[in-house]
Amino acid sequence: MADFSLAELEQIIHQRAHSGDPDSWTAKLFAKGMDKAAQKLGEEAVETVIAAIRGDRQALVSESADLLYHWLVVLGIAGIPLDDVLKELEGRTGRSGIAEKASRPRG
Numbered sequence: 001m002a003d004f005s006l007a008e009l010e011q012i013i014h015q016r017a018h019s020g021d022p023d024s025w026t027a028k029l030f031a032k033g034m035d036k037a038a039q040k041l042g043e044e045a046v047e048t049v050i051a052a053i054r055g056d057r058q059a060l061v062s063e064s065a066d067l068l069y070h071w072l073v074v075l076g077i078a079g080i081p082l083d084d085v086l087k088e089l090e091g092r093t094g095r096s097g098i099a100e101k102a103s104r105p106r107g
C-alpha cells in the first residue's frame with residue numbers, strides 16, 4: 001500500500017496553485033484557467049484509454065497518475081473539494097450500477 005493519498009495530492013495542488021512559482025505546472029494551469037486544465041484532463045484520459053487498449057501496464061499506471069493529478073486540478077479550479085466526490089461515491093456503495101442508472105430521472 002502506497003504511503004500517499006489523493007487527499008495529500010489535493011493539499012499539494014492547493015498550496016502550489018497560487019504559489020506564483022514560475023516552475024510550478026500547477027500554478028501555470030490555475031493561471032490559464034478551466035479551459036486549458038480541462039483540455040489537459042481530456043488528453044490524459046485519452047492517453048489512459050490508449051494504454052489500456054494496448055495492454056501496456058506501465059503506461060497505464062503512469063497515465064493514470066497524470067489523469068488523477070489533472071482531475072484534481074480541474075476539481076480545484078471548479079472549487080469542488082475531493083471530499084464531495086468521495087461522499088458521492090460513498091452514497092453509491094451497496095447499490096448496483098444498473099439499479100442506480102435505472103433510478104435516474106428520464107428526459
Ligand SMILES: N=c1c2ncn([C@@H]3O[C@H](COP(=O)(O)OP(=O)(O)OP(=O)(O)O)[C@@H](O)[C@H]3O)c2ncn1[C@@H]1O[C@H](COP(=O)(O)O)[C@@H](O)[C@H]1O
Nearest residue numbers: 009012013016017021023024025026027043065066069070
Ligand atoms: N502529479 C503531478 C503531475 N503529473 C503530471 N504533471 C505534469 O503535467 C504536465 C503535462 O504532462 P504531459 O506529459 O502531458 O506534458 P506535455 O508538456 O503536455 O507533453 P506532451 O503530452 O505534449 O508530449 C507535465 O509538466 C507533468 O510534469 C504533474 N505535475 C505535478 N504533479 C504533482 O504536483 C506537485 C507540484 O507540482 P508543481 O506545481 O509543478 O510544482 C508535484 O510535486 C507532484 O506531486
